[in-house]
Amino acid sequence: MQSSHCKTKNPFLLTSTINKEHVEIIIESISTMFRLEDLIGMESYPKNDLHPEFIEWGYEGQTMGAKLFKPKFPPKMNFFFHTLLVFLSLKTTSFNKIPLKARYLGYAILRNLNHKLSHILFLDLVANLRAIKQGTCNPFLIYPRLLSFYLKNVLRK
Numbered sequence: 001m002q003s004s005h006c007k008t009k010n011p012f013l014l015t016s017t018i019n020k021e022h023v024e025i026i027i028e029s030i031s032t033m034f035r036l037e038d039l040i041g042m043e044s045y046p047k048n049d050l051h052p053e054f055i056e057w058g059y060e061g062q063t064m065g066a067k068l069f070k071p072k073f074p075p076k077m078n079f080f081f082h083t084l085l086v087f088l089s090l091k092t093t094s095f096n097k098i099p100l101k102a103r104y105l106g107y108a109i110l111r112n113l114n115h116k117l118s119h120i121l122f123l124d125l126v127a128n129l130r131a132i133k134q135g136t137c138n139p140f141l142i143y144p145r146l147l148s149f150y151l152k153n154v155l156r157k
Helices: 027-033 047-056 075-088 100-111 117-134 144-156
Strands: 014-018 021-025
Touching: 014 117, 021 027, 021 144, 027 117, 027 144, 047 100, 075 100, 100 117
Parallel strands: none
Antiparallel strands: 014 021
16 A cells, blocks of 8 residues: 555545556455445454353463463464454564454354454554654565455455
8 A cells, every 4th residue: 555544543435546447445345245234233342251251161370360372272263363363463472372353253153243454454553654654663464365355345346
């Protein structure tokens, strides 16, 4: 993406020119493109709801701290959270720690709750573009597969 025209803290639109074609990304288009149907839902959940669930799913460690670790889960749950981390990783944590964002998403998936994933993905894209523009992070594109799929389908239309 060449540019992002976002001035507010919670922008509603990313714009870019790709191969001389104007492209816009909004939360609703992410939700529609990936059939998430997640415009209504929650972005976070009370820790008091999460912790008993993690124990029920086999977590064998302290849940009251700020960190959860994949190896403390049984193999199936370890793989589940590993998959979420591969998808959600912003390369800011080790792959054994499960950040809060991944815990929320895992909880929502396993409890069949409507989670605002498209909103979270959009805000991550915005934050990444801002950080690159400000020079506060190494330039890398987060969610490259997601963006590739999105842009390929948008540019086909």
